[in-house]
Amino acid sequence: MPRKTKPKPTDAAPTAADPTFASLGLSEPVLRAVEDAGYRAPTPIQAEAIPLVLKGRDLIGLAQTGTGKTAAFTLPLVDRLITGPRRTRALILTPTRELCVQVEESVRKYAKFAELDVAPVYGGVPLDPQQKALRAGVDIVVATPGRMIDHLERQNVVFDELEVLVLDEADRMLDMGFAPQINCIVAEIPPYRQTLLFSATMPPEVEALARKYLRKPVVVQIGLRSAAASTVSHAVYPVPADRKTALLAELLKRDGMDSVLVFCRTKHGADRVVRQLQHEGVAATAMHADKTQAQRTQALSDFKDGKIRVLVATDIAQRGLDISGISHVINYDVPQQPEDYVHRIGRTGRAETTGDAFTFMAPDEIAMVRTIERILGEPIPRISVPGYDFGTVANG
Numbered sequence: 001m002p003r004k005t006k007p008k009p010t011d012a013a014p015t016a017a018d019p020t021f022a023s024l025g026l027s028e029p030v031l032r033a034v035e036d037a038g039y040r041a042p043t044p045i046q047a048e049a050i051p052l053v054l055k056g057r058d059l060i061g062l063a064q065t066g067t068g069k070t071a072a073f074t075l076p077l078v079d080r081l082i083t084g085p086r087r088t089r090a091l092i093l094t095p096t097r098e099l100c101v102q103v104e105e106s107v108r109k110y111a112k113f114a115e116l117d118v119a120p121v122y123g124g125v126p127l128d129p130q131q132k133a134l135r136a137g138v139d140i141v142v143a144t145p146g147r148m149i150d151h152l153e154r155q156n157v158v159f160d161e162l163e164v165l166v167l168d169e170a171d172r173m174l175d176m177g178f179a180p181q182i183n184c185i186v187a188e189i190p191p192y193r194q195t196l197l198f199s200a201t202m203p204p205e206v207e208a209l210a211r212k213y214l215r216k217p218v219v220v221q222i223g224l225r226s227a228a229a230s231t232v233s234h235a236v237y238p239v240p241a242d243r244k245t246a247l248l249a250e251l252l253k254r255d256g257m258d259s260v261l262v263f264c265r266t267k268h269g270a271d272r273v274v275r276q277l278q279h280e281g282v283a284a285t286a287m288h289a290d291k292t293q294a295q296r297t298q299a300l301s302d303f304k305d306g307k308i309r310v311l312v313a314t315d316i317a318q319r320g321l322d323i324s325g326i327s328h329v330i331n332y333d334v335p336q337q338p339e340d341y342v343h344r345i346g347r348t349g350r351a352e353t354t355g356d357a358f359t360f361m362a363p364d365e366i367a368m369v370r371t372i373e374r375i376l377g378e379p380i381p382r383i384s385v386p387g388y389d390f391g392t393v394a395n396g
């Protein structure tokens with residue numbers, strides 16, 4: 001069984017209470033990149049994981065979204081690859097195209113003062129540019145499982161000398177049905193490698209994956225499994241289903257609703273909400289699986305840059321999107337899986353900033369909200385808005 005890391009002694013140097021990036025053992029080029037990025041102190045998951053990764057240990061990293069998990073593996077990965085031959089030495093698997101792009105951006109940022117090449121490999125875009133990059137040779141490949149299989153079948157890349165495998169958002173990859181692809185990819189990788197698995201939750205399927213592919217891993221767990229970030233304030237708005245869009249438009253008139261991520265259950269529902277908000281003069285756009293990769297990238301860019309105030313998305317956006325400054329997450333539809341609530345609201349309150357999570361609850365969604373409350377371990381306050389609340393039954 002994996003074992004957890006032990007707390008560091010209080011008289012150790014550096015102290016666990018106030019670690020710095022330099023105290024974690026990172027090399028000078030990586031520290032320069034960290035400083036250039038404006039980061040002053042490591043987050044708890046980074047402080048625990050980075051020294052272990054640098055030592056070559058297999059690791060399971062469990063933490064809430066928004067806690068700095070990406071840097072917890074990309075920083076020591078870049079550090080490890082600074083010296084050595086120029087060949088494909090690391091593979092990072094991610095569940096979505098958006099997360100693939102963001103991880104690749106992080107790698108480039110931290111490798112700013114190192115001579116390392118990285119290639120993002122994901123679907124929805126032409127194969128040829130990726131094929132050219134892979135055949136030319138890169139140090140780090142960041143990929144989604146499906147597109148990685150495409151390139152392996154075409155013999156565009158060889159992993160015979162791969163040293164590090166990272167499974168990022170492992171629970172999400174398994175939720176999306178990528179287990180067969182992961183198995184096929186790992187079969188092409190040398191067994192004597194370092195494997196890092198990062199996840200927000202640890203269901204039995206992820207535990208089985210870890211037992212299969214990790215060797216004597218150390219578990220670094222920050223916070224409770226399936227716990228919501230403590231920096232997020234929660235509220236439930238009882239509202240009839242046919243009044244949800246009107247309530248959303250009403251709330252968007254309030255001060256402070258500067259950057260709002262809205263989650264809908266279906267692609268059709270997301271498009272409908274956007275049309276209705278645009279009719280009300282609200283700058284909004286949709287992001288879901290029916291959008292092309294170019295459309296999804298543009299929507300994210302406009303949202304990050306503040307050109308669009310409201311991004312309406314399906315659960316394609318619930319994991320991995322690292323967008324600073326999201327003031328509110330609104331669950332237009334209550335998520336059917338309580339763990340998805342944690343992942344959705346993790347888009348706000350990131351990196352120890354504060355945020356608000358509002359959930360619109362129709363009468364037929366009361367039971368789902370109560371299940372979420374059991375997962376959180378406490379009730380979520382109800383807020384009644386005159387003209388929208390469907391009655392006191394929602395508080396029962």
